[in-house]
Amino acid sequence: MFSFRVALRFLASNKLQTLLIVLGIAVGVSVQVFIGSLIQGLQNSLIDSTIGSSSHITVTSSERNETVADDASFFSTLQGFDERIVVVSKTVDGSGSMTTDTYTDPVVIRGFEFAQANTIYGFDDKLIDGALPVGAGEMMLGKDLVDETGLSLGDTVSVFIPETSETHTVLLVGVFDFRVTSINKSWFVMDLGGAKSVLSSPGLSSYEIQITDVFASDALAASLRNNIGNDFAVTEWQSANQELLSGLEGQSISSLMIQIFVMVSVVLGISSVLAITVLQKSKQLGILKAMGTNDAQASKIFLFEGFLLGIFGAVIGVLLGLLLAVMFTVFAVNPDGTPVVALYINPAFIAMSASIAVFASLVAAFLPARRSAKLDVIEVIRNG
Amino acid sequence: MAKVLVLDKIAKSYGKIVKTQVLHGISFDVEEGSFTAIIGQSGSGKSTLMNIIGTLDRPDEGNVSIYGKNTKDMDKKALAELRNETIGFIFQHHYLLPEFTALENILMPYRIKHTKVPQAVMDYALELIELVGLTHVKDNLATEMSGGQQQRTAIARALMNKPKLILADEPTGSLDSDTTEQVYSLLRKINKTYNTTFLVITHDKVVAQQTDRMIEIKDGKIELDVTLD
Ligand SMILES: Nc1ncnc2c1ncn2[C@@H]1O[C@H](COP(=O)(O)OP(=O)(O)OP(=O)(O)O)[C@@H](O)[C@H]1O
Ligand SMILES: [Mg+2]
Numbered sequence: 201m202f203s204f205r206v207a208l209r210f211l212a213s214n215k216l217q218t219l220l221i222v223l224g225i226a227v228g229v230s231v232q233v234f235i236g237s238l239i240q241g242l243q244n245s246l247i248d249s250t251i252g253s254s255s256h257i258t259v260t261s262s263e264r265n266e267t268v269a270d271d272a273s274f275f276s277t278l279q280g281f282d283e284r285i286v287v288v289s290k291t292v293d294g295s296g297s298m299t300t301d302t303y304t305d306p307v308v309i310r311g312f313e314f315a316q317a318n319t320i321y322g323f324d325d326k327l328i329d330g331a332l333p334v335g336a337g338e339m340m341l342g343k344d345l346v347d348e349t350g351l352s353l354g355d356t357v358s359v360f361i362p363e364t365s366e367t368h369t370v371l372l373v374g375v376f377d378f379r380v381t382s383i384n385k386s387w388f389v390m391d392l393g394g395a396k397s398v399l400s401s402p403g404l405s406s407y408e409i410q411i412t413d414v415f416a417s418d419a420l421a422a423s424l425r426n427n428i429g430n431d432f433a434v435t436e437w438q439s440a441n442q443e444l445l446s447g448l449e450g451q452s453i454s455s456l457m458i459q460i461f462v463m464v465s466v467v468l469g470i471s472s473v474l475a476i477t478v479l480q481k482s483k484q485l486g487i488l489k490a491m492g493t494n495d496a497q498a499s500k501i502f503l504f505e506g507f508l509l510g511i512f513g514a515v516i517g518v519l520l521g522l523l524l525a526v527m528f529t530v531f532a533v534n535p536d537g538t539p540v541v542a543l544y545i546n547p548a549f550i551a552m553s554a555s556i557a558v559f560a561s562l563v564a565a566f567l568p569a570r571r572s573a574k575l576d577v578i579e580v581i582r583n584g
Numbered sequence: 585m586a587k588v589l590v591l592d593k594i595a596k597s598y599g600k601i602v603k604t605q606v607l608h609g610i611s612f613d614v615e616e617g618s619f620t621a622i623i624g625q626s627g628s629g630k631s632t633l634m635n636i637i638g639t640l641d642r643p644d645e646g647n648v649s650i651y652g653k654n655t656k657d658m659d660k661k662a663l664a665e666l667r668n669e670t671i672g673f674i675f676q677h678h679y680l681l682p683e684f685t686a687l688e689n690i691l692m693p694y695r696i697k698h699t700k701v702p703q704a705v706m707d708y709a710l711e712l713i714e715l716v717g718l719t720h721v722k723d724n725l726a727t728e729m730s731g732g733q734q735q736r737t738a739i740a741r742a743l744m745n746k747p748k749l750i751l752a753d754e755p756t757g758s759l760d761s762d763t764t765e766q767v768y769s770l771l772r773k774i775n776k777t778y779n780t781t782f783l784v785i786t787h788d789k790v791v792a793q794q795t796d797r798m799i800e801i802k803d804g805k806i807e808l809d810v811t812l813d
Contacts, residue, residue, distance in 0.1 A: 201699060202695050202696055202697075202699070205695065209683045209684060210683060212683075213682075213683040483679070484681050484682075484683070486679075487675075487679045487680075487681060488681070488692070488696070489664065490638070490640055490667065490673050490675075490679075491667065491668060491673070491692060491693045491696060491741075492664045492665060492666075492667040492668020492669070492693065492696050492697070493664065493668075493696050494660070494661045494664035494665070495660060495661070495664070496661070497696070577640045578635055578640050578641040581635060581640055581675065581679075582631075582635070
């Protein structure tokens with residue numbers, strides 16, 4: 201293609217200028233890639249710490265402090281309700297106070313079916329010592345509570361249940377670490393059957409649900425409400441975390457603003473440099489037109505220049521942005537060596553940034569291309 | 585013989601506020617295969633006329649017909665195509681593209697229309713570069729050649745698309761008399777071999793006298809129009 205060849209040669213014969221524009225675009229793109237990955241990483245870790253180890257949608261009784269029936273058919277109704285539902289997990293909760301030789305601590309007794317609850321809470325990963333409890337005689341405690349009380353695996357504790365005024369003796373078989381002090385200090389975790397028998401509760405406190413798309417929780421909860429009847433209450437994480445969500449949205453908007461301004465300055469930069477290039481090359485354009493290059497071809501030369509600059513700038517920019525990201529995760533670290541923010545490298549986002557840069561470069565080339573098309577041969581030939 | 589060019593009362597003036605008329609109703613025909621010299625004093629309007637004939641500029645009044653087609657009715661795109669296929673230009677100032685080599689400059693008129701350069705076309709380009717005696721510098725950038733070499737490159741380029749009509753504005757302006765002699769015998773040879781029509785502006789009366797026809801322009805009018813033998 202004629203215009204493409206000429207564009208390529210014009211760029212190649214003015215290496216310094218070409219390099220400067222490419223670098224300009226590349227810096228813009230790298231800032232986009234880096235900031236985008238940083239903000240997305242930040243948001244992901246915020247969302248993860250908020251709901252990573254908790255239920256997305258919780259089904260309880262509509263009556264306060266009442267239990268719901270442990271109903272196998274209701275359980276499978278929930279499981280099959282929507283394909284976005286990953287897991288449904290039954291829980292029994294109650295309060296008690298745990299007594300050892302020296303201390304008495306209030307605890308939250310929580311019973312799970314670990315096969316399902318693992319998907320939500322990741323007990324397998326969080327178990328740092330011993331094993332998961334089985335039956336009414338076994339339980340596990342959080343790291344902080346174990347440290348404070350000085351208990352070790354194989355010790356027994358007494359747990360008093362105020363509701364029934366009963367006291368049970370239970371063996372400590374495991375220690376977990378949620379990295380959240382309030383959980384590590386208060387949870388007294390048993391399997392579902394064990395908790396039911398200790399709490400003397402035939403029913404369940406809740407059905408906890410985890411879903412694939414966390415932001416679909418409100419819609420899914422609404423349709424659950426419409427389908428399972430008035431005996432149940434459905435809560436979901438988003439309505440309980442409005443503040444976090446509006447914070448995230450504010451962050452997204454400011455990141456978008458940064459990206460838009462970066463792109464606008466890139467467009468203005470390319471456009472002005474290309475406009476100067478048209479002037480620099482007006483003699484060449486004149487002679488090309490005299491030889492029969494038509495206006496469309498003449499304008500395409502500069503569109504191709506913009507396109508090529510955009511492609512090179514985008515590629516270098518993406519590499520630069522990723523390099524920045526890597527350096528950030530290597531140098532900006534916590535005392536324990538984990539990155540301050542785990543960046544989220546999203547290929548779709550990066551591809552989008554790159555295509556926006558290419559598109560913006562094309563747009564920037566539009567005015568220079570028009571000037572090139574409008575350039576009058578005779579002006580050039582006469583003034584040569 | 586067929587008429588390559590028919591000029592009918594061409595008039596042109598410059599300036600928006602104070603109009604200076606440069607051409608006053610110039611009319612003449614040019615026949616296919618002829619070699620015509622246009623002479624005249626500096627500032628008499630030769631280049632202005634040449635640019636109008638080459639469709640680079642439009643006359644204020646009058647018509648230019650090339651091979652029977654009135655250029656007045658053609659749009660810019662059609663004119664570009666006409667120039668590419670029918671007319672070869674050799675400008676007063678040589679006008680090569682400095683980003684390209686001599687050979688690439690010569691191939692440029694072909695590349696405007698065609699993506700690929702077949703071997704036969706490449707051979708023709710090499711033949712042209714041989715013809716103007718520049719084979720040894722064919723891969724030099726335009727900026728790496730002497731003025732005379734650039735001028736000869738421009739001549740070869742004008743021939744590339746085998747145009748029916750070649751318009752040359754002092755093609756030997758910056759050449760010494762020996763080279764001038766060579767270039768004219770070259771143009772003459774092309775004229776005879778391919779039956780290409782030539783319209784050449786020159787200051788040089790000796791050169792003009794060796795052509796088929798001599799037109800002298802004075803103050804924007806035809807002063808003299810003689811057929812030579
Ligand atoms: N753009 C312009 N604006 C105003 N006057 C112009 C313009 N171009 C040319 N002229 C005038 O038109 C007249 C003819 O100019 P032209 O270039 O055709 O002369 P020429 O015969 O080619 O001269 P030379 O032999 O020096 O090349 C001159 O008087 C010149 O000053
Ligand atoms: Mg002139």
